[in-house]
Amino acid sequence: xxxxxxxxxxxxxxxxxxxxxxxxxxxxxxxxxxxxxxxxxxxxxxxxxxxxxxxxxxxxxxxxxxxxxxxxxxxxxxxxxxxxxxxxxxxxxxxxxxxxxxxxxxxxxxxxxxxxxxxxxxxxxxxxxxxxxxxxxxxxxxxxxxxxxxxxxxxxxxxxxxxxxxxxxxxxxxxxxxxxxxxxxxxxxxxxxxxxxxxxxxxxxxxxxxxxxxxxxxxxxxxxxxxxxxxxxxxxxxxxxxxxxxxxxx
Numbered sequence: 001x002x003x004x005x006x007x008x009x010x011x012x013x014x015x016x017x018x019x020x021x022x023x024x025x026x027x028x029x030x031x032x033x034x035x036x037x038x039x040x041x042x043x044x045x046x047x048x049x050x051x052x053x054x055x056x057x058x059x060x061x062x063x064x065x066x067x068x069x070x071x072x073x074x075x076x077x078x079x080x081x082x083x084x085x086x087x088x089x090x091x092x093x094x095x096x097x098x099x100x101x102x103x104x105x106x107x108x109x110x111x112x113x114x115x116x117x118x119x120x121x122x123x124x125x126x127x128x129x130x131x132x133x134x135x136x137x138x139x140x141x142x143x144x145x146x147x148x149x150x151x152x153x154x155x156x157x158x159x160x161x162x163x164x165x166x167x168x169x170x171x172x173x174x175x176x177x178x179x180x181x182x183x184x185x186x187x188x189x190x191x192x193x194x195x196x197x198x199x200x201x202x203x204x205x206x207x208x209x210x211x212x213x214x215x216x217x218x219x220x221x222x223x224x225x226x227x228x229x230x231x232x233x234x235x236x237x238x239x240x241x242x243x244x245x246x247x248x249x250x
Contacts, residue, residue: 020103027099027107031086038115042078049074050142057138067140075119079164080171083112087175087241092250101246109238112168120160127156150222158223162230169237176241179248 032038049071057067086108094104127144135141146156177185204210217225 023099023103024107024110027094027104028111030090030094030097030099031108031111034082034085034090037078037082037085042075042119045074045078046072053140053142054136054138057140061138065139067135067138069140069142072123072142072145075123076164076167079115079119079167083108083168083171084175086111087172087245088178091175091179091245091248095250101248105242105245108172112165112172116161116164116168119164120157123160124153124157128153146226149226152222155223155226159226159230162227162234166230166234166237169234169241172241173237173244176244176248179250180244185244 053069053071091104123143130136130143146159177189
């Protein structure tokens with residue numbers, strides 16, 4: 001007599017073959033689909049702004065030692081736009097691909113960190129060339145904004161990094177608040193922040209403390225207002241973003 005012995009068949013869960021690290025890597029690659037907004041547009045707008053400013057100062061031929069142009073802030077605008085888009089559009093799409101909220105948020109935060117480092121390094125190197133060429137030959141200052149406050153190369157780079165990360169973190173927080181509470185949440189958060197800042201300004205004015213605050217900024221180590229405070233605010237914004245996103249329902 002032939003007896004058939006039972007055979008156990010194990011079926012692995014869908015995601016057991018992918019580690020958390022690889023899934024975060026896959027989510028990072030998901031962000032690179034929007035590479036025009038991530039890289040191409042900021043570089044293109046920055047190049048166009050530089051050329052326009054260069055031509056203007058070449059034609060004007062000002063005798064000033066320092067012709068300032070704020071065109072570099074266009075980069076910050078695109079950083080803000082990219083992470084708002086990531087939270088409002090890429091996040092729902094990623095959830096549809098069974099990416100967890102933690103994995104998406106970790107990947108997006110890592111992307112913000114890496115992008116801030118790369119952009120800060122690029123802007124710093126351009127500021128070095130700018131200083132070495134006497135403002136590109138026309139005494140123009142576009143990239144060396146941190147040189148207004150410090151001569152330290154390390155501090156200049158860290159200041160660029162900290163402020164770029166802060167802009168990205170604010171965008172993450174705003175996008176997460178939108179996902180959690182929609183337009184009402186964004187408006188409430190905006191009014192709360194502006195109201196808090198306005199109240200603080202009133203209290204400082206009432207206490208006549210503006211000279212003391214100005215003296216503090218002049219006397220304190222430059223690293224505090226240029227690096228430490230932006231990084232602290234960035235960490236706070238990232239914390240707000242995660243608290244809102246973990247319960248968000250697209």
